[in-house]
Amino acid sequence: MPATARRRVPRWLWWLLGTLLLVAGLLALARHWLDPWLRRKLEQQVSQQTQGQYRLQVAGLETSLWERAVRLRGLRLRPAGAVADTLPRLRLDVGRLHLTGVGLLALLRRGTVPLDSVVLDSVRLQLLALPAQPTRKAGRPLHAQLPLGLTGLEVGYLGLLHAQLQYGPATQPQARVEQAQVVAHELLLSAAGAADTQRVAYAMNWQLHLQQAQAAGAGHRAAAHRLRLATKQGYLTIDSLAVQPQPAGVASASQSRINLTWSRLALTGVQTAALQHQRRFRADSLLLQAPQLSYRAAAQPAATTWQQALRPYLRSLELSHLRLRDGQLRVAGTTAAPVLRGIEVSGAGVRLDSSFRMSPRQVLFAESWQASLGPSEARAAAHHLRLQSLQLSTKAGTFSLSSLRIVPPKVRQGGAVRVDLTLPRLSLTGLQPLALQHQHQLRADALQLLTPHLTFQPPSQPPPPIWQLLAPVARRVDIARVSLRDGYLHLLRQEHAPVIRQLNVTGTGIRIDSAAAADTRRIAYARDWQADAGRLATSFDAPFYQASSQRVRLSTATQTLRFEGLALTPAFSAVTTNLRKGYQAPAISVRLPSLTATGFDFHQLAHRGQFRIAQVTAQAPTVRISSDGRGPINPHRSKITPEQFRQLPVLLDIRRLDIRNGSLHSRYRSPLTPETGSMSITRFQLTFRNLSNDPRRQSARTPLTAQASAYLAGRCRMDVQAAIALLDAQGRHRVWGTFGPAPFSILNTITVPTRLVEFKKGQVQRIRFQLQADKQQVTGSMRAEYTGLQLRLLSYKDDEVKQSLAKRLLSKAANVVVIRDQNPRKGGKLALGEMTSRRESRFSVFTLWRQGVVSGLFHSVGLPQMQAQKISEFKDEAPLPK
Numbered sequence: 002m003p004a005t006a007r008r009r010v011p012r013w014l015w016w017l018l019g020t021l022l023l024v025a026g027l028l029a030l031a032r033h034w035l036d037p038w039l040r041r042k043l044e045q046q047v048s049q050q051t052q053g054q055y056r057l058q059v060a061g062l063e064t065s066l067w068e069r070a071v072r073l074r075g076l077r078l079r080p081a082g083a084v085a086d087t088l089p090r091l092r093l094d095v096g097r098l099h100l101t102g103v104g105l106l107a108l109l110r111r112g113t114v115p116l117d118s119v120v121l122d123s124v125r126l127q128l129l130a131l132p133a134q135p136t137r138k139a140g141r142p143l144h145a146q147l148p149l150g151l152t153g154l155e156v157g158y159l160g161l162l163h164a165q166l167q168y169g170p171a172t173q174p175q176a177r178v179e180q181a182q183v184v185a186h187e188l189l190l191s192a193a194g195a196a197d198t199q200r201v202a203y204a205m206n207w208q209l210h211l212q213q214a215q216a217a218g219a220g221h222r223a224a225a226h227r228l229r230l231a232t233k234q235g236y237l238t239i240d241s242l243a244v245q246p247q248p249a250g251v252a253s254a255s256q257s258r259i260n261l262t263w264s265r266l267a268l269t270g271v272q273t274a275a276l277q278h279q280r281r282f283r284a285d286s287l288l289l290q291a292p293q294l295s296y297r298a299a300a301q302p303a304a305t306t307w308q309q310a311l312r313p314y315l316r317s318l319e320l321s322h323l324r325l326r327d328g329q330l331r332v333a334g335t336t337a338a339p340v341l342r343g344i345e346v347s348g349a350g351v352r353l354d355s356s357f358r359m360s361p362r363q364v365l366f367a368e369s370w371q372a373s374l375g376p377s378e379a380r381a382a383a384h385h386l387r388l389q390s391l392q393l394s395t396k397a398g399t400f401s402l403s404s405l406r407i408v409p410p411k412v413r414q415g416g417a418v419r420v421d422l423t424l425p426r427l428s429l430t431g432l433q434p435l436a437l438q439h440q441h442q443l444r445a446d447a448l449q450l451l452t453p454h455l456t457f458q459p460p461s462q463p464p465p466p467i468w469q470l471l472a473p474v475a476r477r478v479d480i481a482r483v484s485l486r487d488g489y490l491h492l493l494r495q496e497h498a499p500v501i502r503q504l505n506v507t508g509t510g511i512r513i514d515s516a517a518a519a520d521t522r523r524i525a526y527a528r529d530w531q532a533d534a535g536r537l538a539t540s541f542d543a544p545f546y547q548a549s550s551q552r553v554r555l556s557t558a559t560q561t562l563r564f565e566g567l568a569l570t571p572a573f574s575a576v577t578t579n580l581r582k583g584y585q586a587p588a589i590s591v592r593l594p595s596l597t598a599t600g601f602d603f604h605q606l607a608h609r610g611q612f613r614i615a616q617v618t619a620q621a622p623t624v625r626i627s628s629d630g631r632g633p634i635n636p637h638r639s640k641i642t643p644e645q646f647r648q649l650p651v652l653l654d655i656r657r658l659d660i661r662n663g664s665l666h667s668r669y670r671s672p673l674t675p676e677t678g679s680m681s682i683t684r685f686q687l688t689f690r691n692l693s694n695d696p697r698r699q700s701a702r703t704p705l706t707a708q709a710s711a712y713l714a715g716r717c718r719m720d721v722q723a724a725i726a727l728l729d730a731q732g733r734h735r736v737w738g739t740f741g742p743a744p745f746s747i748l749n750t751i752t753v754p755t756r757l758v759e760f761k762k763g764q765v766q767r768i769r770f771q772l773q774a775d776k777q778q779v780t781g782s783m784r785a786e787y788t789g790l791q792l793r794l795l796s797y798k799d800d801e802v803k804q805s806l807a808k809r810l811l812s813k814a815a816n817v818v819v820i821r822d823q824n825p826r827k828g829g830k831l832a833l834g835e836m837t838s839r840r841e842s843r844f845s846v847f848t849l850w851r852q853g854v855v856s857g858l859f860h861s862v863g864l865p866q867m868q869a870q871k872i873s874e875f876k877d878e879a880p881l882p883k
Contacts, residue, residue, distance in 0.1 A: 036062050036063055036064055037062075039062055039064065039071075040059045040061075040062040040073075043057065043059060043062070044056075044057045044058065044059060046148075047078070048081075050148075051088060052085075053081055054080060054081055054082065054083070054084050054085060054088060055078060055079065055080055055081055055084075055088075056078070056079055056080075056081045057076065057077070057078050058075070058076070058077040058078075058079075059073055059074075059075065059076055059077075060074050060075020060076070060077075061073065061074045061075060062074075066105075068101065068102075069101070069102055069103045069104075069105060070099070070100060070101040070102070070103065071099075071100045071103065072097070072098070072099050072100075073095075073097070073098040073099075074096065074097050074098070075095075075096070076093070076094065076095035076098060077093070077094055078091070078092065078093040078094075079092055080092075086132060086133035086134045087132050087133075087134045087135070088132055089128060089129075089130065089131050089132050090128070090129035090130040091126065091127060091128045091129060092125075092126070092127040092129070093124075093125070093126050093127075094123075094124070094125040094126075095121055095122075095123065095124050095125075096122050096123025096124070096163075097120070097121070097122040097123060098119075098120070098121050098122075099118070099119070099120045099122075100116055100118070100119050101116070101117045101118045102115065102116055102117025102118065102157070103115075103116055104116070108149075108151075111149060111150050111151055111152070112151070112152050112153075113151070113152050113153035113154065113155055113189075113191055114151055114153070114154055114155070115155045115156075115157075116154065116155065116156045116157065117156075117157045117158065118156070118157055118158040118159070118160070119156050119158070119159045119160070120158075120159075120160045120162065121160065121161050121162065121164070122160075122162045122163055123162070123163050123164075124161060124162075124163065124164035124165070124166075125164070125165045126164070126165070126166050126167065127167045127168075127171070128166075128167065128168045128169075129169070129170065142192075142195055143190065143203075144190050144191050144192055144194065144195055144203070145192075147190070152191060152192075153189065153190055153191025153192070153193070153194065154188070154189075154190040154191070155188070155189050155190075155191070156185070156187075156188040156189075156190070157186070157187065157188075158184070158185070158186060159183075159184065159185040159186075159188050159204070160182075160183070160184050160185075161181065161182065161183040161184075162182055163180065163182070164178070164180070164181040164182065164183070165178065165179060165180065165181070166178040166181055169217075174215070174217075175216065175217045175218065176214075176215065176216040176217070177213075177214070177215045177216075178211050178212070178213065178214045178215075179212055179213035179214075180211070180212040180213065181209075181210070181211050181212075181214075182208075182209070182210040182211075183207070183208070183209050183210075184207070184208040184209075185202075185203075185204040185206070185207050185208075186204060186205055186206040186207075186208075186233075187200075187204060187205035187206065188203050188204040188205075189203055189204075190203050191203075198274055198278045198279075199274055200274065201232045201273045201274050201277055202277070204232075205233065206231065206232055206233035206234075207230065207231070207232045207233075207273075208230065208231050208232075209228065209229065209230040209231075210227075210228070210229050210230075211225070211227065211228040211229075212226065212227050212228075213225075213226065214228060217247065219256065220246060220247050220256045220258070221244055221245065221246050221247060221258075221259060222244070222245055222246075222247055223242065223243065223244045223245075224242070224243045224244075225239050225240065225241060225242045225243075226240045226241035226242075227239070227240040227241070228240075232271075232273040232274075235269060235270050235271040235272060235273065235284070235285075236267070236268060236269045236270075236271065237266070237267075237268040237271060238265060238266065238267045238268070239263075239265070239266040240264070240265050240266075241262075241263075241264060241265075242261070242262060242263050242266065243261070243262045244259055244260065244261040244262070245260055246258040246259065246260060256299055257296065257297065257298055257299040258296070258297040259294065259295070259296055259297075260293075260294070260295035260296075261292065261293070261294045261295075262291075262292070262293045263289055263290060263291055263292040263293070264290045264291040265288070265289075265290040265291075266287075266288070266289050266290070267286075267287070267288040267290075268284055268286070268287050268288075269284065269285050269286045270283075270284050270285025270286060270321070271283070271284045271285075272284070279316065280314060280315055280316040280317075281315075281316055281317045281318075281319070282315060282317070282318045282319065282320075283318075283319045283320075284319070284320050284321070285320075285321045285322065286320070286321060286322040286323070286324065287320055287322070287323045287324070288324045288325075288326070289324070289325045289326070289328070290326050290327070291326065291327045291328070292325065292328045292329070292344075293328070293329040293330075294328075294329070294330050294331070295330075295331040295332075295333070296330070296331065296332050296333070297332075297333040297334040298332070298333075298334040298335060312355055312357075315355070316354065316355045317352070317353065317354040317355065318351065318352065318353050318354075319351070319352050320348075320351040320352075321349070321350065321351075322347070322348070322349055323346070323347065323348040323349075323351055323367075324346070324347050324348075325344060325345065325346040325347075326345055327343065327344070327345070328341075328343075328344030328345070328346070329341065329342050329343075329344065330344060336380060336381075337379050337380055337381060338379065338380050339377070339378070339379035340377060340378045340379065341374055341377040342374070342375045342376050342377055343373070343374055343375020343376065343377075343390075344372075344373075344374055344375075345371075345372065345373040345374075346370070346371070346372045346373075347370070347371040347372070348367040348369070348370050348371075349367060349368050349369045349370075349396075350367055350368030350369070351366055351367045351368075352366060352367070353366045359438065359439070361435070361439055362435065363438070364395045364434045364435060364438050365438070369394075369395050369396035370393065370394075370395045370396075370434075371393065371394045371395070371396070372391075372392070372393045373390065373391060373392045373393070374388065374390060374391040375389075375390060376388065376389055376390075377391070382417075382418065383409075383410040383414070383417070384407050384408060384409055384410065384419075384420055385407070385408040385410075386405070386406070386407050386408075387404075387405070387406040387407075387408070388402060388403075388404065388405050388406075389403045389404030389405075390402070390403040390404070391403070395432075395434040398430065398431050398432040398433060398434070398445070398446075399428070399429065399430050399432060400428070400429040400432055401426065401427060401428040401429070402424065402426065402427040402428075403425065403426050404424075404425055404426075405422065405423075405424040405427065406422070406423055406424075407420050407421065407422040408421065409421050409458075415461070416460055416461025416462060417460060418457075418458060418459060418460040418464075419456075419457070419458035419493065420455070420456075420457055420458075421455070421456035421457075422453065422454065422455045422456075423453070423454040423455075424450060424451075424452075424453045424454075425451055425452045425453075426449075426450075426451040426452070427448075427449070427450050427451075428447075428448075428449045428451075429445050429447070429448050429449075430445065430446050430447045430449075431444075431445045431446025431447060431481070432444070432445045433445065437475060441474075441475050441476045441477070442475055442476065442477045442478070442479065443471075443474070443475040443477070443478040443479070443480075444478075444479045444480075445479075445480045445481070446480075446481045446482065447480070447481060447482045447483070447484070448480050448482070448483045448484070448511075449483075449484045449485075449486070450484070450485045450486070450488070451486050451487070452486065452487045452488065453485065453488045453489070454488070454489040455488070455489065455490050455491070456491040456493065457490070457491070457492055457493065458492075458493035459492070466518055467513060467526075468513050468514050468515055468517070468518055468526075471513060476514060477512070477513065477514040478511065478512065478513035478514070479511065479512050480511040481509065481510065481511070482507065482508070482509050482511075483506075483507070483508040483509075483511050483527070484505075484506065484507045484508075485504060485505065485506040485507075486505055487503055487504070487505065488501070488503075488504035488505070488506070489501065489502050489503075489504065490504055496543075497539040497540050497541060497543075497548075498539060498540050498543070499537065499538065499539035500536075500537070500538045500539065501534050501535075501536075501537045501553075502534070502535045502536045502537070503534060503535025503536065504532070504533075504534045504535070505532065505533040505534065506530065506531070506532045506533075507530070507531040507532075508525075508526075508527040508529070508530050508531075509527060509528050509529045510523075510527055510528030510529065511526055511527050512526055512527075513526045521604055521608050522604070523607075524557050524603045524604055524606075524607045525607055527557075529556075529557050529558045530555065530556075530557045530603075531555065531556050531557075531558070532553070532554070532555040532556075533552075533553070533554050533555075534550075534552070534553040534554075535551070535552060536549060536550070536551055536552075537549060537550040537553055537564075538550075541569065544572055545571060545572055545573060545578060545581070545582075545586075545588075546569055546570065546571055546572065546589075547569075547570045547572060548567075548568070548569050548570075549566075549567070549568050549570070550564045550565065550566055550567050550568075551565055551566025551567075552564070552565040552566060553565075557603045560599065560600050560601045560602065560603065560615075561597070561598065561599050561601060562597070562598040562601050563595065563596070563597045563598070564593070564595065564596040564597075565594065565595050566593075566594065566595075567591070567592070567593035567594075567595075567596055568590075568591060568592050568593070569589060569590060569591035570590060571588035571589060571590055571627075573588060574588060574627065575587060575588040575627040575628050575629040575670070576629045576631070576670075576882055578629075579629050579631065579632040579881060579882075580632075580881055580882070583632070583633070583881070584632050584633045584634060584635045584636060585628070585629065585630065585631075585632045585633065585634060585635055585877075585878075586635060587626050587627060587628040588626075588627045588628075589624065589625070589626050589627075590624070590625040590626075590627075591622060591623070591624050591625075592622065592623040593619055593620070593621075593622040593623075594620050594621050594622075595618075595619075595620040595621075596617070596618070596619050596620070597617070597618045597620075598614045598616070598617045599614075599615055599616050599617075599618075600614060600615020600616055600656070601613075601614050601615075602614070609652075610651055610652070611651065611652040611653075611654070612651060612652065612653045612654065612655075613652075613654045614654070614655045614656070615656050615657070616655075616656060616657045616658075616659070617655055617657070617658045617659070618658075618659045618660075618661065619658075619659065619660045619661065619663070620661050620662070621661065621662045621663065621664075622660060622663040622664070622685075623663070623664050623666070624663070624664070624665045624666070625665075625666045625667075625668075626665070626666070626667045626668070627667075627668045627669075628667070628668070628669045628670070629669075629670045629882075630669065630670065630671045630672050630755075630877030630878070630879065631670070631672050631879045631880065631881060631882050632878075632879070632880070632881045632882075633878060633881075634843055634876060634878055635843050636843065637843065638842050638843060639842065639843055639844055639845045639846075641845035641846060641847070642732060642842075642845065642846045643725050643726070643727055643729065643732045643734055643846060644729070644730065644731070644732040644776060646694055646727040646728075647694060647727065647728055647730070649694055652694060652695055653692070653693065653694055654692075654693040654694075654695045654698060655689070655692040655693065656690070656691065656692075656693075657688065657689065657690055657692075658687075658688070658689035658690075658692050659687070659688050659689075660685060660686065660687040660688075661686060662684060662685070662686070663685035663686075663687070663711075664681065664682065664683040664684070664685060665681065665682040665683075665685065665711075666679070666680075666681045666682075667679065667680045667681070667751075669751065669755055670754075670755075671754070671755035671756070671877050672877055672878075672879035673754075673755065673756070673757055673797060674754050674755070674757070674797040674802060675800075676754035676802065677754060678750060678751040678752070678753070678754040678755040679750050679751060680713075680714065680748075680750060680751040681713075681714055681715065682711045682712065682713055682719075683711065683712050683715055684710075684711055684712045685709070685710075685711040686709065686710045686711065687707065687708070687709040688707065688708045688709075689705060689706070689707050690705070690706045690707075691703060691704065691705050691706060692705055692727075693705070693727070694727055694728060696728060699726070699727050699728050700726065700728065701726045701729065701733075704724045704725050704726040704727070704734070705723075705724070705725045705726075705727050706722070706723065706724050706725075707721075707722060707723040707724075707725070708721075708722050709721045709722070709723075709738075713740070713743065713747065714743070714747035714748075714750070716743045716744070716747055717740055717741055717742070717743030717747060717765070718740070718741035719738060719739070719740050719741070720738050720739050720741075721736065721737070721738030722736070722737055722738060723735065723736045723737075731775045731776050732774070732775050732776045732846075733773070733774070733775045734773075734774055734775075735771070735772070735773050735774075736771070736772050736774070736850055736853075737769075737770065737771035737772070738769075738770060738771075739767060739768060739769045739770075740765065740767065740768035741765075741767065742764070742765060742766055742767065743764075743765050744760075744763065744764050744765070745760035745762070745763035745764070745765060745787070745790060746760050746761075746762075746763070748760055753795065753802060754802065755877075757794065757795040757796060757797060757802065758792060758793070758794060758795065759792065759793040759794075759795055760790070760791075760792060760793075761791040761792060761793045762789045762790065762791040763787055763788070763789050763790035763791060763822075764787060764788050764789055765785070765786070765787045766786040766787060766788070767784075767786045768783065768784070768785045768786070768787075768858075769783070769784045770782065770783040770784070770836070770853075770854060770857055772836050772850065772853040772854075772857075774840070774846070774849055774850070774853070775840075776840060776842075777839070777840055778837070778838060778839050778840050779836060779837075779838050779840060779849050779850070779852060779853035780835075780836055780837055780853075781835075781836035781853055781857065782833050782834065782835060782836060782857065783833065783834035783835075783836060783854070783857030783858060783860070783861050784831060784833060784834070784861075785824055785834055785857075785858060785861035785862070786824060786825065786831065787823060787824055787862075788822075788823040789822060789823060790820060790821070790822050790823065790862060791816050791820070791822065792812060792815060792816060792820055793808075793812050794808045794811050794812045794815065795808060796808050819863050819864060820862055820863050821861075821862050821863035824861060824862070832861060832863075833861070834856075834857035834858060834859075834860040834861030834862075834869075835856075835857065835860050835866050835869075836853040836854070836856050836857035836860075837856055837866060837869075837870050838852035838853055838855075838856045838870055838873040838874055839870075839874055840852075841874075841876070851873075852873040852874060853873070855869075855872065855873040856869045856870050856872070856873035857869075859872055859873070
């Protein structure tokens with residue numbers, strides 16, 4: 002075979018090469034004519050679709066049939082004139098638009114067209130206004146509005162890069178994004194994609210990145226430095242957000258006003274598909290960093306609650322962990338006006354559903370909460386409240402406050418309550434938040450208050466009981482133990498304005514509700530109270546006296562109350578007291594080392610206001626009385642009388658009252674001389690029995706009885722007994738007793754400077770007396786046995802007490818003619834002294850007894866009964882000193 006025949010090319014190859022050349026030529030020709038045609042067609046299509054209201058300009062269009070790609074550049078969309086109210090008004094510039102991997106066959110079939118990628122770069126969109134009127138397609142989903150009748154688009158990658166977005170006029174846009182980047186992966190824009198519960202807005206994954214975003218609405222403007230969103234990874238972050246109210250001319254005065262900033266919001270583990278398709282929000286964590294919120298409430302409350310507002314959009318919410326760090330809240334437009342700083346909140350297992358009802362295991366829709374506050378403040382009832390810190394843990398069951406300060410208003414209001422409180426620390430342990438949340442019962446193991454300092458002025462009208470005040474928060478309070486340590490309490494607007502220091506109180510078995518208030522087994526809502534206080538001070542007959550105690554101990558379990566270091570201290574001297582009161586009033590000083598009450602029925606005191614005590618013991622009291630006879634007599638009826646006991650506003654029932662080793666020291670300045678007389682009673686022992694105004698215990702058959710012994714001037718023993726029917730309207734009672742051996746001269750310390758009478762000689766062997774008294778007078782008899790009695794009558798002249806010639810003569814005459822020098826006489830007959838003296842209602846019952854003893858003594862020594870009575874009833878009364 003020839004060589005040329007072996008090298009001949011097959012015919013089919015020539016046909017193939019020719020076909021390829023023809024196709025290449027046709028493609029080159031098509032590209033030359035296709036690109037301009039497509040560009041014109043695209044521009045015409047936009048004009049037709051918008052009915053000539055918009056004009057599209059495309060700077061360049063390139064197709065690649067081999068790559069199945071279309072590349073456009075310089076797209077410019079502008080209104081051609083007036084735009085109908087069914088179309089939005091916008092301006093759009095796109096630097097580049099690339100479509101690759103276009104499914105031409107599917108496009109020709111008008112099915113679901115696949116595209117490998119769609120990328121828009123350097124986009125600038127200005128949306129001037131939204132459509133005012135809806136179109137026929139307004140209610141249809143996006144996949145039902147595709148052009149060319151396509152059933153769908155399947156885009157592997159959709160990217161909007163380097164975009165700038167704006168809504169509203171350029172001078173005052175309502176929304177603006179300086180730089181936006183939006184990326185979608187596996188976008189299926191079709192009915193199947195809309196129904197796919199794994200997709201979010203038709204895509205398997207959306208990635209959104211916004212920078213320098215701004216928006217305006219509802220009277221506010223918001224700005225964020227950066228926003229990032231990834232639906233597949235399930236995270237959302239918003240950095241440097243700021244929300245501010247618009248100027249007054251833009252925002253309505255009736256709207257709520259919010260000023261909000263935060264450094265970062267981070268949301269992780271978000272199941273965005275469940276949120277879109279099921280309206281269920283699920284996420285792993287939410288972190289809000291350094292939020293600062295200033296809020297002013299609207300003039301009118303919102304027409305809908307937050308539950309009603311959320312219900313159409315949210316069926317349930319599940320958040321594994323919530324964290325708020327370093328927050329701040331200011332609320333204006335309310336009386337409280339709180340300012341909360343340093344807010345730290347951590348919540349675990351936050352869950353709520355469309356019913357917005359909490360499960361029995363939830364506290365404020367969460368399994369547990371931890372919260373804390375830094376320095377914060379608020380106002381309540383015109384008071385200013387400040388707080389250094391607060392901590393709460395529902396899981397640990399703890400709550401604590403540090404450095405709480407309540408400052409009362411500067412301007413005092415009539416009968417309003419005033420509270421001035423400093424509380425370094427309050428702690429509550431064993432708190433059961435579930436009981437408080439679901440049963441409205443506050444239950445805890447222990448409540449402790451450390452070093453509270455309280456000045457309290459109660460309201461002029463008694464407030465409701467504490468269980469009613471607590472009812473809005475908890476209908477019942479149960480605390481196993483309440484303790485207060487090293488407290489200070491000052492009560493204002495009280496008659497005595499007491500001040501208590503170093504107060505320590507412990508209460509056990511506290512229960513506060515209406516049933517506990519009526520439970521007679523409880524005392525002030527507790528099973529038992531223990532109290533221990535340091536110095537207690539209170540005014541008495543203000544401003545003339547100050548009463549105080551160095552230590553107070555109380556135990557309701559042992560029914561004891563003990564005061565140590567009791568004192569009653571006058572604020573003024575006797576003469577100053579007279580001048581300030583305008584009449585004679587003594588200055589009394591009392592020192593009492595201890596006063597103990599045992600068998601104190603605190604239950605009766607708490608529930609009936611009755612003082613029922615088995616025994617009271619006063620140990621070694623010292624009483625000093627300083628009086629000045631210059632001034633009018635006290636015009637008021639004396640309160641130290643038996644009949645006044647009937648007027649006590651409370652029931653008092655003391656089975657036994659003992660005074661041990663007491664002493665009384667009296668000093669008196671009469672109008673006769675400037676010298677002061679004195680008298681003392683020491684080693685005083687006194688026992689009262691049946692000191693009661695209870696009609697079941699006190700009667701004429703069962704009166705108050707008293708037994709006393711003492712020493713007058715340290716030398717004369719006195720033994721006195723009394724029987725007093727305290728409820729007798731006539732004040733009838735009996736007193737009897739004896740005076741032991743002593744010289745008459747022990748009386749000179751009081752009689753010489755105040756009466757200018759001196760007992761020169763005389764010795765008492767024994768004096769026995771018995772008297773009966775009522776509201777009108779005192780009567781009785783005295784048997785005085787004495788010897789060698791002689792008196793000296795004195796005068797005051799040249800600033801000294803001395804005996805003038807006239808007084809000397811008068812003294813001799815009196816001793817010879819009037820005074821009975823001894824009793825009984827030498828014949829053995831004892832002269833009885835008759836006690837008769839009228840009662841002065843302005844004087845105490847002790848003065849009445851003294852009057853009876855004086856009248857009986859002077860009658861015994863020889864004075865006529867009328868003269869003795871006159872001496873006993875003599876009242877010092879002179880003008881007040883200048």
